[in-house]
Amino acid sequence: EVQLVQSGAEVIRPGESLRISCKGSGYRFSSYNINWVRHVPGKGLEWMGSVDPNKPQSRYSPSFQGRVSISSDKSITTAYLQWSNLKASDTAIYYCARGYEYGLDVWGQGTTVTVSS
């Protein structure tokens, strides 16, 4: 079965750092980009950026450039989304999703990040 499994929910204080993960299985991990999407409940989906595990090369939405870092380790079929200075406004559900040309066809279950003092 093709799946992406994300790390668990996090509660973090403002200013702290965080890395969440997304592990792929059931397919050739290096053949598909991994994308990260933010969802603030009650608001829409926002594409944050992506990584090509085969290169690796990351791309970022202008809205998130400089705020997050996206990386991957194909030896353990895992992609990462990282922050160095979290703010309350980063509170959201973060999804990883596989794909590019044919859409985002496989999604992780989501990781809830709560930033609160």
Next chain:
Amino acid sequence: SYVLTQPPSVSVAPGKTARISCAGDNIGTRGVHWYQQKPGQAPILVIYYDTDRPSGIPERFSGSNSGNTATLTIGRVEAGDEADYYCQVWDSPSDRLGVFGGGTKLTVL
């Protein structure tokens, strides 16, 4: 950057046809993908490349794209189709930056 505009809400009676639009400058020249998201769940892909359905998606779901508007059509709407729907494109082949529309809440009356 590229902007996609969707109506905030669409309402339809069970058994009728729902049409959700996604407007963008010359969007007909791009491949449009559509996602369904139900409360508390991850999105799922329901249409890719304007008109294609992933395996497991009912034939009731179809898409079209021309000019400045792409449309997701859901025939014989069921209560279980109630969800948020998002269109998505890639901004340019070289940049590969993703763009989502603002989403449309489909309400089944």
